[in-house]
Amino acid sequence: MSDVAERIRELSTTIPETSCIWWIGSNHSTGYGGVWLNGKVRGAHRVVYELEHGPIPDGFVVRHKCDNRKCINPDHLELGTHRDNANDCINRGRHHLASRTHCPSGHEFNEENTIPYKGARVCRTCKQEANRRSYIKKLKLGKMRRKSSRS
Template identity: 45%
Template sequence: MIPESFAARFWAKVDKRAPEECWRWTASVNEHGYGRIATDRRRGPVLAHRASYEMHYGSLPEGKIVRHKCDNPRCVNPGHLVAGSHAENTADMMRRGRHHSATVTSCPKGHPYLPGSYYQYSGRQCRACSLARADQQRRRRSLSCEQIEASR
């Protein structure tokens, strides 16, 4: 349960507007632009959007995070906040073009990332570069030590 004194302090730091608009956090933000507010010394600061979610909907389910439907890290409007997983949040970021790799259109060697032109593991790996690397390794294995030294 959130104490009334915390709630009063919290809402004093919010530019509250119409229900469909973002309610902007006006106080301290972290390096990613998300609002933060101190709770107590033991717990330390919490993210403002998470505090807003918990004040309106109760505790967050285990393993869930608070996601913004509006893509505004300073927004604390409970109508714009939803519980979800990290995977759902990353999928949102990719779909909306906010993920660091969502805007990358080609590999470091310049091959375009088109459907079927890359492998998807923990990140994207260019198929053309992977095949060239494998071909180079096969050629190296077939050379003798003298041939390798001569090629350097």
């Protein structure tokens, strides 16, 4: 076993209820474990992934299937893009905005009033109001002509 693998084994413990292997060494302020390797601190989950599967390709991140930042169980780790990781956060209800039921103006986020946009939710009522204000402003500035209504 390599020195790094031995150090990782010594600084981790298994949680039987979840089968997670928790990193009990030093942690980043973000909650991820940190391993000193080749002169810099690297994410413990990333180091474990590379020991098991080889290098992480450019543009990919190591995602936790178990949603536990301290977990370094190779079976709980998978590759994905930053977008995949962000979508996991939203779909699993971990995003700080995911639990909001209303927009800042007080309109309910429901099926009829919600527009999915780039992984986020936009209030349809507020969007229509913003479009109306923009149209009126452009009319006043002479940048648009009023649409004629032909019967």
